[in-house]
Amino acid sequence: MAMPHFTLHQPSSLEEALDLMSRHRASMKVLAGGTDLVPKMRAGAIQVEHLISLNRLPGMNRISYLDDDGLVIGCGARLSEVGANAEVRRYYPALAHACSVMATTQIRNMGTVAGNLVNAAPSADTAAPLLAYKASVVLVERGGRRQVPLEKFFEGPGKCAIEHLELLEAIRVPVPLDRSGSCYERLSARSQVDIAGVGVAGFLALDMEGKILAARLALAAVAPTPVRCAECEALLTGHEPSPDLIARAAAAAVRSARPIDDVRATAGYRRAMVHVLAKRVLETCLSQAQGGAR
Amino acid sequence: MNNNPAIIGASLPRLDARDKVTGRSIYVDDMMLPGMLYGALLRSPLPHARIKRIDVSKARALKGVKDVIVGADTPQIRYGNWRLVPQSQDELPLAVDKVRFLGDEVAAVAALDKETAERACQLIEVEYEELPGLFTVEDATAEGAAIIHDDSPGNVSLNRKITYGDLEAGFKRADYVRDDVFTVHAVSHAYMEPCSSIAAPDEGGRVTLWTSTQVPYIVQCLLAATLGLPENHVRVIKPNVGGGFGGKMELRPWEFCAAFMALRTGRPVKFTLNREQELAFGRRRHAMTIHSKVGFTKDGKITAKDFNVLLDGGAYNSMGPTATFLCGNFGAMLYRYPAYRYLGRHVYTNKPPAGAMRGFGAPQALFAAESQMNMAAAELGIDPIELRIINAMETGDEIPEVATISSCGFKESLVKVREMSGWDAKRKEKSPGRGIGVGCYSFISGGVFNWFNTKYNFATAEVRVFEDGTAHLLTMATDIGQGSDHTLRQILAAELGIGIEKIRLTAADTAVTPKADLGTWGSRVTLMSGNAVIDAARKIKEMLIPVIFSQFDLNQIHDVAFEGDRVFAKARPDKGLTFGECVYKALRGRRGEPLTAFGAYTPRNRGLVSPAFSFGAQVAEVEVDQETGLIKVQKMYTAHDCGVPINKMGVEGQLEGSIHMGLGYALMEDFVMKDGRTLNTNFLDYKIPTAQDMPPGESVEIDTYEPEGPFGAKEAGEGLVSPTAPAIAEAVHHATGYRCMDLPITPPKVLKGIGKLK
Incomplete structure (x- = not known):
């Protein structure tokens, strides 16, 4: 199908954007990178008369890190910019890695982290690391702002907690703890230019005695939404890390997965791979954490 | 023989390359x-x-x-x-x-x-x-199955038999018999x-x-x-x-x-x-079920082979009859089979039709045949390359009533690839997850069988030469990206002794270019159209040679050379004219009649299959992640016999493209289908390897001369797509102990094969 006709709005302030959204509420979509939206429009899966672009909003592509405040990623920040950002690479390596290996160079140069979250694909690559980092999203509408933990954000394939007239303004990620480590691993048939068949992100922090202070593990592409693994995390928290503990935690992670058979992989293979990747991810997180770096 | 090494066998960039990579070339949709x-x-x-x-x-x-x-x-x-x-x-x-x-x-x-x-x-x-929909060859050939075409009860549209030698006696004298069933899947041309x-x-x-x-x-x-x-x-x-790749x-x-x-x-x-x-x-490569039985003596000599193939043809014949025919031919290539029987059955199913695809029956036949050689080698306790050398075809070998091998560098390929890959040492070294394997191929250089029933020659060319020293080549040969326009220009330039840039080319316009040409498939263009170009060029030379004799009053014992844009007495280079001057004088002598010549090639007395056969051997080195089942191909080594390469750069491009296509066939490309519907219809879900998946490689061309080919050349663009899958399958087996008998070799199959996934 060829592209249907639509009007492109390019507001230069947040207020203007929110006004436009409200005015055209009947047939409106917000455009950031367009890498998910435009193909859907081309395929005729979405009919829309007004596109409201975020690309001229001031400060929307910010990536800022402060030691007290953590990381803020504006809704216009491109995947490639986030993946290349020195502070993201230093403090949030799992996110940097996801942003650098997902999709293709061209898509990473246009697509945004915010868009990746709002698109709410079960396989969203940035979702798993952001869940592991306990990120929140800042949603704004004409009446005000609210902050939603990412854990509560995803509702189903393609569905998330954003209201029709809300914008995802920014993503906030807390400062990582001392003595912590994090990492993201994904499996796909091709080495590059591919969608994740299974993705696992982890975060581990140790206390002064070397016991696990905090543990978070998140999965992509193995459930209707990206998910945290509560059972796995509970098993790890407060305990002395050991190969046996990690093996048990990895096995527990599988129980948080609710994979399906589809054209990309079978549920059985996905479950097995959650186990393998969870173990690898936890091992990497642990060795980073024990190395003392944060 | 090659009298122009600056052109034949050189590594020349194509004239259309710049326009193509900068997006200037015009395609139909433009x-x-x-x-x-x-x-x-x-x-x-x-x-x-x-x-x-x-x-x-x-x-x-x-x-x-x-x-x-x-x-x-x-x-x-x-x-x-x-x-x-x-x-x-x-x-x-x-x-x-x-x-x-x-x-x-x-x-x-x-x-x-x-x-x-x-x-x-x-x-x-x-x-x-x-x-009722029929989606497998088994269902389609089952008793009482619905009929897809009324005139093909039983849904078998075509049977092809090949048989020679005493099969029964062959199996009787075998010390060891293998009997295996392989299945191979459909893949897309993805042009x-x-x-x-x-x-x-x-x-x-x-x-x-x-x-x-x-x-x-x-x-x-x-x-x-x-x-x-x-x-x-x-x-x-x-x-x-x-x-196009056949699609x-x-x-x-x-x-x-x-x-x-x-x-x-x-x-x-x-x-x-x-x-x-x-x-x-769209069209796709035939999925097949291949039942192959081979007998060996205890010292590794093949005694007989029985090859039964069901081709999943989809809803229409398309190029299935040729694939059925060729699959049986490829099943008998590479090795000396004293007795051979082939039964190929082309089956209708309610799926998109399978057609011709690069390799045309060979990738399937050779995945089975080469895997089976590797399996036999293991059981016989003979090194896989050695087992191949014991049985390898040689120049002059004959497949009764089917083909004569007029040039064959197969043994040399095997010896060379063993040496260049460090085979002996790596094969002995057993480190978990790492493996090395071999696969081989032989392929045709165009078909002999006139299934299209053309009344014309199989390939033709028209050459016109002008007094400004240029030439115009008209041909229906069809460059679909493989670079045959450039190859034919090279052949004409070498034959006339003029620069490639002097040649205008008009190709593939049925109202303008000479009748006829069967097109690009079966690796026929270089050999067949190349021969037609040489034929036309030689006729032009016959028109120019008398000019030199008259002009310089040459003794009859002289020969005339065409080189460096000049025409001259071979032994007396000073006695000569520029090519343009020579055309001018000939034109005067002909009272204005343009110098135009037609050339043609049709294979005659070349058996039933092809005028010439290429050969080669390939070694793959892989690393298998034994927890995830992911396979990384580390390196590919290839030694192949394509006769005299006309354009080395073109041959290298074909080799790299073949490995890329073979990699996809072996590891990831597959149509996911449900009830006749293809579910993965984009490149996100139909997985083709990217440039990033391409392993590094080394390759060597074995020095042979094909007497039937132009300047000694034969096929280089298609055969190489076949050895990659069996070589990788063997390397995976060497690495993990898992033997793939149903392509593609996916991670779940590897894990199941080594008992790590139910």
């Missing part, structure tokens, strides 16, 4: 004609059904729609490439009465713009009576340029078709037949083509619909497919 209409096809949503009723009135009434056609509006003349066997011609451009696969073309619309044409298609009402065609009405009820095709002459003949027009009323022009070697429904509606409306009509349509409904 072309616009005044008043042009846009076409769209309505396809069957069911895999097998009877058409009860079609109502196009709503579509016709839509604003902007200029024409709507269904099968009943057309002449309903069946077509197919195998004109020699008319009952094999089983296709109609638009379905009449029945649809046989999900995607079968039912109606076509021409409108002012593409969106209107597509909307009109949705307004066509078709009432179907669904019939970069989706199919596109424009037809324009021409004066006097004639029609011109610009189309992305590998076979302009075949399209001309079959289009004329299906339109009910004289052949000469149809002109087919092939502009730049972005790859564009037939008349296609949209070519017919474009021409038919152009004649009806008096306006040009364009059809362009998109990737989703290509993957969902």
Whole structure:
């Protein structure tokens, strides 16, 4: 199908954007990178008369890190910019890695982290690391702002907690703890230019005695939404890390997965791979954490 | 022999390369004609059904729609490439009465713009009576199965038998017999340029078709037949083509619909497919079930082979008959089989038709044959390369009544690849997850069998030379991206002794270029069209040689050389003229009659299969992650015999492209299908390796000379697609102990094979 006709709005302030959204509420979509939206429009899966672009909003592509405040990623920040950002690479390596290996160079140069979250694909690559980092999203509408933990954000394939007239303004990620480590691993048939068949992100922090202070593990592409693994995390928290503990935690992670058979992989293979990747991810997180770096 | 090493065997960049990589080259979909209409096809949503009723009135009434056609509006003349066997011609451009696969073309619309044409298609009402769908060769050949084509009860459209030697005695004297079943899957050609065609009405009820095709002459003949027009009323022009790999070697429904509606409306009509349509409904490589039984003596000599193949042909014959024929031929290549029996059965199923695809029956036959050699080697306790050397074909070998091998560098390839890959040491070294394996191939250099039943020569060329020292080569040879235009220019330049840049080339226009040429497939172009070019060039030389003799009053014992844009007495280079001067004088002597010559090539007395055969051996090194099952191919080593390479750079490109295609076939490409519907119809889910997946490689060309080929050349573009899958499968086995007998070698299969996944 060829592209249907639509009007492109390019507001230069947040207020203007929110006004436009409200005015055209009947047939409106917000455009950031367009890498998910435009193909859907081309395929005729979405009919829309007004596109409201975020690309001229001031400060929307910010990536800022402060030691007290953590990381803020504006809704216009491109995947490639986030993946290349020195502070993201230093403090949030799992996110940097996801942003650098997902999709293709061209898509990473246009697509945004915010868009990746709002698109709410079960396989969203940035979702798993952001869940592991306990990120929140800042949603704004004409009446005000609210902050939603990412854990509560995803509702189903393609569905998330954003209201029709809300914008995802920014993503906030807390400062990582001392003595912590994090990492993201994904499996796909091709080495590059591919969608994740299974993705696992982890975060581990140790206390002064070397016991696990905090543990978070998140999965992509193995459930209707990206998910945290509560059972796995509970098993790890407060305990002395050991190969046996990690093996048990990895096995527990599988129980948080609710994979399906589809054209990309079978549920059985996905479950097995959650186990393998969870173990690898936890091992990497642990060795980073024990190395003392944060 | 090669008298021009600056041109033959050199590594020359193609003249069209810059335009192609900078996006300047014009393809059919880039072309616009005044008043042009846009076409769209309505396809069957069911895999097998009877058409009860079609109502196009709503579509016709839509604003902007200029024409709507269904099968009943057309002449309903069946077509197919195998004109020699008319009952094999089983296709109609638009379905009449029945649809046989999900995607079968039912109606076509021409409108002012593409969106209107597509909307009109949705307004066509078709009432179907669904019939049972048959999706596997087993179901299709089962007792009481529904019949897909009325004239093929049992759904077997074709049986092909080859038999020679005493099979029973061969197995009796075998010390060791292997009996295995292999299955191989369908894959897509995935050419970069989706199919596109424009037809324009021409004066006097004639029609011109610009189309992305590998076979302009075949399209001309079959289009004329299906339109009910004289052949000469149809002109087919092939502009730049972005790859074919066998997927564009037939008349296609949209070519017919474009021409038919152009004649009806008096306006040009364009059809362009998109990737989703290509993957969902396009031609594909034959899936096969291969039952192979081979006997060996205890010292490794093959005694007999029994090769039984079921080809999953999909809904129509397409190029299936040739694939059935060739699969049996490839099953008997590479090694000396004292006794051989082949039974190939081409089976109809309710799926998109399988057609020709790079390798044409060889990738399937050789995956089975080469895997089986590797399995036998292990059981016999003989090194796999050694076992091959024991049985390897040699120059002069004969397959009774089928082929004679006039040049063969197979043993040399095996020896070379063993050495360059460090085989002996790496094979002994057992480190978990790392493995090394070998696979081999032989391939044809064009076909001998005249299935199209052409009355013309298989390949032709016309050469014109001018007093400004230039030449014009006219040929119907079809460059679809492989670089044959450049190769033919090189051959002509070498023969006439002039620079490549002096040659204007007009190719693949059926109204202008000499009749005929069967197109690009079966690796035929370099050998066949190359020979035709040489034939024409030699006739031109005969016109120029007398000029030198008269001009310089040469003794009859002299010979004349053509080199460096000069024509001169070989022993007295000072006695000569520039090429242009020589043409000028010849022109004067002929009182103005232009110097034009026709050349032709048709293989004669070259058996039933091909005038020449290429050979080669390939070694793959892999690393397997034994927890995830992911396979990384670390390095590929290739030693191959393509005769004398005309353009080394072209040969290297073909080798790299073959490895890339072989990699996809071996590891990840696969159609996911449910009830006749293809589910993965984009490149996100139909996985083709990217450049990033390409392993590094080393390659060596074995020095042979093919007496039947131009300057000693033979095939280099197709055979190499076959050894990669069996080499990788063997390397995975060496690394993990898992033996793949059903391609592709996916991570879950590896894990199941080593007991790590249920």
